[in-house]
Amino acid sequence: MLVLLYNHCWCSxxxxxxxxxxxxxxxxxxxxxLLE
Incomplete structure (x- = not known):
């Protein structure tokens, strides 16, 4: 889920x-x- 959100932001x-x-x-x- 986090990865998908990150990829979406990165593409944007x-x-x-x-x-x-x-x-x-x-x-x-x-x-x-969040990862810490």
Whole structure:
């Protein structure tokens, strides 16, 4: 489930590149917190 969510966000970031970069970093941060 988390992997699917991450992949979705990652793909979205590639579609909107620059405008979604902060969103991508935020998702990575959330994943790190959840995995710890």
């Amino acid at each position: 970031a590639h579609i909107e590149t620059i405008s979604s970069l902060p969103h991508l970093y935020y998702n990575i941060f959330v994943l790190v917190v």
